[in-house]
Structure formats: structure tokens, C-alpha cells
Amino acid sequence: MQRKKILVNGASTVFYFDAPFSQIDKLVEQNNQFFLTDEAVFAAHTKLFRNRQTIVIPAGEEQKTMSAAEAIIAALLEKNADRSSVLIGVGGGVICDIAGFVAGIFMRGIAFILFPTTLLAMCDAAVGGKNGVNIGGLKNMAGTIKQPDNILYHYAFLKTLPTFQWQMGFAEVIKHACIQSAAMFRTLQLHSLAFYRKDFASLTALIQKNVQLKINVVQRDEQEKGERKILNFGHSLAHALERSHNIAHGQAVAVGMVAAAIISQWKLGFNRAAEVIQLVEKYKLPPMMEFDVDEVVNLIQSDKKSHNGAIDYILLAGVGKPQIVAVSFAELRDFLNRIAAL
Ligand code: NAD
Numbered sequence: 001m002q003r004k005k006i007l008v009n010g011a012s013t014v015f016y017f018d019a020p021f022s023q024i025d026k027l028v029e030q031n032n033q034f035f036l037t038d039e040a041v042f043a044a045h046t047k048l049f050r051n052r053q054t055i056v057i058p059a060g061e062e063q064k065t066m067s068a069a070e071a072i073i074a075a076l077l078e079k080n081a082d083r084s085s086v087l088i089g090v091g092g093g094v095i096c097d098i099a100g101f102v103a104g105i106f107m108r109g110i111a112f113i114l115f116p117t118t119l120l121a122m123c124d125a126a127v128g129g130k131n132g133v134n135i136g137g138l139k140n141m142a143g144t145i146k147q148p149d150n151i152l153y154h155y156a157f158l159k160t161l162p163t164f165q166w167q168m169g170f171a172e173v174i175k176h177a178c179i180q181s182a183a184m185f186r187t188l189q190l191h192s193l194a195f196y197r198k199d200f201a202s203l204t205a206l207i208q209k210n211v212q213l214k215i216n217v218v219q220r221d222e223q224e225k226g227e228r229k230i231l232n233f234g235h236s237l238a239h240a241l242e243r244s245h246n247i248a249h250g251q252a253v254a255v256g257m258v259a260a261a262i263i264s265q266w267k268l269g270f271n272r273a274a275e276v277i278q279l280v281e282k283y284k285l286p287p288m289m290e291f292d293v294d295e296v297v298n299l300i301q302s303d304k305k306s307h308n309g310a311i312d313y314i315l316l317a318g319v320g321k322p323q324i325v326a327v328s329f330a331e332l333r334d335f336l337n338r339i340a341a342l
């Protein structure tokens, strides 16, 4: 097990990589532990929760709502949780996002710890302190920024992760490579999903590298005043596609990154869009999909990142060289129409 303490804006998060599940008992007294998980994780790892106070919610993005958060708070009260309780989220990005949000508002804030159980949550969602819920289908419209006290990487969770979810996780890994690491981009080109599922040492090194890349950005700009925006590479289009079509976050991000890479080629002379497409396909993610451009642009306009008829689009001047560029909606509509015609 490897312990790593990281400071963000004065708040410290201690990461434990390759931790046994029982590590939690060394960190929090048993009667202060309140677990939050979803039905799928609970079913696949029931034994871990034996004799532990656990709130189980249905699985899925539809659970990321205010009413789910309220129900969790009611369940905490029913179990006599108080200000010294610690909420422990065990799950994918949905559970991590709700756990952080509930911990931020329950009795005006209690401590929280995460056990990310998907590749996506290990590499991205659990890290950085952003949390929240969707409102009326609009992604992450209410939430807080609150760093977890600990993040525990218990890699055995990945043994039950379905293939589809592995693919979704690689969308965010490819994102981190595109915006921050030409070296990781190259490594991903050389390997494959099957390789990482078999090679534990390479997988855990990849996860830690992703955590480090994300933390570097969050440490410099926790509140997303500037640089943190680069983590939204591919995401403006992705969030719109998630609303207009019934597709998973990772699939939508893949399509969003490819579109951003092509727009980068037109706007900034980025010359590796073809490699981005190949990488997305290598990790079994969709590079493109059919969508109604006008509908999607309208949805992007309601994104919380849009302002004054334009949106801060994350483009690439090179692999690992992101640029934040204001793109007007008229221009975006034109770009997306050109991409649809390719
Ligand atoms: P998820 O939490 O819905 O998990 C995907 C599915 O896998 C679920 O059905 C879940 O029950 C199941 N699952 C989880 N772990 C499992 C395991 N070990 N074995 C078997 N099944 C398992 O989704 P996700 O892809 O992990 O995360 C997506 C969410 O994360 C989105 O809501 C997205 O907005 C959010 N996100 C947040 C941040 C952030 O910085 N806060 C960053 C990226 C993504």
C-alpha cells in the first residue's frame, strides 16, 4: 500500500493506493462509519458491507438528483448519524458525486471518504473535490467543491467491473492524455484495454498517473477560474449528447473529444486529430455519432459554462497543449455541421 498526502487550498486529502478494504477501520471508528453505495456494487461485493451501516441506492445517473440526496440525508438521520459521522462513498462517479454533495450539506458538512470502484471514478470522478447532482436533466447544476478526507484505491473492485465500464473509464484517461501528457498518449497508443486488464502493475501505474495529472490542475485552480477548465475537454458537447441521446458519459466524451480535435485542426492547426480518432477506437469508444446539430447547440447554450453567446471551448494546439478558446454558437453550429458532413 502506498500513502500520499495532497494539499488543495489548505485541505488535505490522503490517498491510499492498493489499500485493503479494512484500511477504513484504521481511519474511522466503526460507529462513525456510514457507507453509501449502489445496488450493483452492493450485489457484487456484499461481504464487504457485512455488519456495516450501509445506505444502498439504485445504480445509475438518474440517481444523481436532489431527491436522492434528500433521501440519503433522511436515511442518515434515521441511523442516528451526527456531525462526527463520516460518509464513505463506495462506487462509481455517481456515488462519489452524491456522497461528496451530501457530506457537504448534511449538518452543514461532515467528513467524507471515497472508495472509487470504476476505472472512471479512480482516474477522474473521485479526485478533485467537485461533486453535485443534476437538475431536470441538466448535468451537475447544483453542488459544492469539497475535498474528500481520504481516497482509498481497493483495486479488487475492478475485478467485477463490466467490460463496457472499462471502456467508459478510458474516455477520461484519453482526455487526460490529450490535454496534459504526450507521453501518456504515446503509452496508450502502444497498449490496449486488454493489456491493462491483464497487467496489474501497468494498470495501477496508469491510474496513479491520471490522479497526479488531475491533481496538478486542481491544485493550481480548485475553483475553476481558469486552468481547471481544460478538464472539460470534450465535455460541452458530451453533456449535450448525454441529454439528447441515451448514451453513457464515456461514449459522449469520446465523441466530444474527437469533435474538439477536429475543430482544433481547423482553428489552431492541430495536426494529430487522426491519432485521437484512432486512440478512441482502440479503446472501443465511438469517435462519432449522428445527432441533430441545432438541438445539440441549443443544449450547449444552456450549459453552465456558456456566456454571452459563446462558450469556452477546450481545443488542442498539440497533444498535451490545451487552449481555452471562446467559440461563438454560430461558429460552433457551423463546425458541427461540417463534422456531420465528413
Ligand atoms: P456510475 O457510478 O454510474 O458507474 C457505472 C456503472 O458501473 C453503475 O451501474 C455501477 O453500479 C456499476 N459499477 C460501479 N463499480 C462497479 C464494480 N466495481 N463492479 C461492478 N459494477 C460496478 O458511473 P461512472 O462511469 O463511474 O461515473 C460517471 C459519473 O461520474 C457521471 O455522473 C459524471 O458526471 C461523474 N464524473 C464526475 C467527475 C468529477 O470531477 N466530480 C469527473 C468525471 C465524471
Ligand code: ZN
Pocket (backbone or CB within 6 Å): 172, 235, 249, 253
Ligand atoms: Zn467526464
